[in-house]
Amino acid sequence: MRKAALHNLGCKVNGYETEAMTQLLMQAGYEIVPFQEKADVYIVNTCSVTNIADRKSRQMLHRAKKMNPDAVVVAAGCYVQTAKEKVMEDSSVDLILGNNRKKELVAALDEYFERRSKRDYVIDINHTDEYEDLEITTVTGHTRAHLKIQDGCNNFCSYCIIPYARGRIRSRKLERITEEVQRLAAGGFSEIVLTGINLSCYQDGAYRFIDVIEHISRIDGIKRIRLGSLEPEMVTEEFAERISKIKNICPHFHLSMQSGCDKTLKAMNRRYTSAEFYEICERLRRYFPNPALTTDVIVGFPQETDGDFLCTKEFIKKVKFAELHVFKYSRRNGTVAAEMSGQVDEKVKAARSDELIQTGNRLKEAYRSEKIGTVVEVLFEEETVIGNKKYYVGHTKDYIKVAVESRENIAGKIIPVTVIENYDREIMLATL
Numbered sequence: 001m002r003k004a005a006l007h008n009l010g011c012k013v014n015g016y017e018t019e020a021m022t023q024l025l026m027q028a029g030y031e032i033v034p035f036q037e038k039a040d041v042y043i044v045n046t047c048s049v050t051n052i053a054d055r056k057s058r059q060m061l062h063r064a065k066k067m068n069p070d071a072v073v074v075a076a077g078c079y080v081q082t083a084k085e086k087v088m089e090d091s092s093v094d095l096i097l098g099n100n101r102k103k104e105l106v107a108a109l110d111e112y113f114e115r116r117s118k119r120d121y122v123i124d125i126n127h128t129d130e131y132e133d134l135e136i137t138t139v140t141g142h143t144r145a146h147l148k149i150q151d152g153c154n155n156f157c158s159y160c161i162i163p164y165a166r167g168r169i170r171s172r173k174l175e176r177i178t179e180e181v182q183r184l185a186a187g188g189f190s191e192i193v194l195t196g197i198n199l200s201c202y203q204d205g206a207y208r209f210i211d212v213i214e215h216i217s218r219i220d221g222i223k224r225i226r227l228g229s230l231e232p233e234m235v236t237e238e239f240a241e242r243i244s245k246i247k248n249i250c251p252h253f254h255l256s257m258q259s260g261c262d263k264t265l266k267a268m269n270r271r272y273t274s275a276e277f278y279e280i281c282e283r284l285r286r287y288f289p290n291p292a293l294t295t296d297v298i299v300g301f302p303q304e305t306d307g308d309f310l311c312t313k314e315f316i317k318k319v320k321f322a323e324l325h326v327f328k329y330s331r332r333n334g335t336v337a338a339e340m341s342g343q344v345d346e347k348v349k350a351a352r353s354d355e356l357i358q359t360g361n362r363l364k365e366a367y368r369s370e371k372i373g374t375v376v377e378v379l380f381e382e383e384t385v386i387g388n389k390k391y392y393v394g395h396t397k398d399y400i401k402v403a404v405e406s407r408e409n410i411a412g413k414i415i416p417v418t419v420i421e422n423y424d425r426e427i428m429l430a431t432l
Contacts, residue, residue: 010047020134046079050330098122125167150196185221200234244287260315292398300349303342324360
């Protein structure tokens with residue numbers, strides 16, 4: 001029996017695809033081992049969202065070959081799609097698998113073992129309307145299952161390489177989504193996390209994203225539905241009203257903002273103003289009591305001045321996000337922003353990033369502190385050790401990580417608890 005090890009880099013969509021490839025290998029008779037162990041096959045599902053992601057992808061591929069020079073090293077995913085020639089020249093890589101071809105992993109390996117010749121399985125991702133219908137029958141996690149329902153993006157934001165790595169928008173059939181959710185529910189998974197490259201663009205005939213959410217909310221056993229990243233313009237009055245009526249929806253909305261400065265938003269080719277974004281946040285707050293609103297922010301975009309940065313910082317404080325994900329602008333060859341004048345110095349980017357991270361930490365602490373003394377429902381996931389004591393940890397609907405002491409095994413259960421304090425920046429302590 002051959003041994004295979006997989007390593008995932010990047011987003012939740014990549015994570016789902018890595019899980020699906022793992023199951024394809026298991027079904028083909030491979031033994032799955034941890035990535036740091038010796039294996040016959042190493043698969044790295046790469047990322048290319050930033051230059052750092054490219055570098056990490058290369059490092060993991062080289063590490064795999066060093067662990068076992070005789071192993072077959074497979075480079076899969078977004079870095080492959082955007083830098084095929086570089087990967088073909090990399091002596092650490094034996095097999096190349098682009099996006100929309102991950103389902104062919106086992107067949108590609110079979111062919112390699114037969115011929116022992118390097119080959120790429122990479123299509124022109126920008127000229128396909130095929131949705132690669134990978135699926136998961138079991139999940140190696142505990143209580144939460146990610147479900148990919150959409151791929152590709154048509155937005156072409158000026159900083160972003162993803163449309164070139166993932167291609168145009170493609171959506172999974174509602175029937176296939178339903179079948180997988182039913183299997184996951186039957187397997188005991190209480191929470192479904194819907195993921196995609198641009199969920200807002202989901203379309204299967206007359207069905208839109210809100211129709212998918214409403215449909216799976218009625219499947220027996222699904223107690224929570226959590227949404228992946230949303231484009232702000234998705235949250236219309238109709239969307240907010242319809243989603244607020246879904247009892248098992250998690251009031252945790254990750255809205256992709258990128259900047260709070262209108263000048264920068266326009267240069268980024270984002271399709272909203274800061275005022276429109278603020279109204280979208282207020283719209284959600286009208287339908288949900290104190291929802292967790294989280295976001296992504298890019299600092300150091302070309303021509304971003306100190307004043308532009310301050311505008312973004314003040315806007316973030318005005319919105320009062322529950323959490324920020326801060327990224328330094330990464331120049332990506334092939335994008336419009338890469339050719340812009342006024343590229344910002346790396347030291348300036350780092351200083352602005354640090355400043356926004358601190359702002360985000362204060363906002364996160366303020367949001368979490370409001371939970372102290374309140375009763376919240378937690379879906380417990382696993383046992384862990386905190387400060388030499390055993391706790392069970394899980395998440396609230398608004399994605400706050402909570403830990404309680406319990407003699408009983410409560411993993412997989414949704415239980416109301418009383419929040420008592422912040423343990424650290426990531427975990428809150430509660431009592432049963």
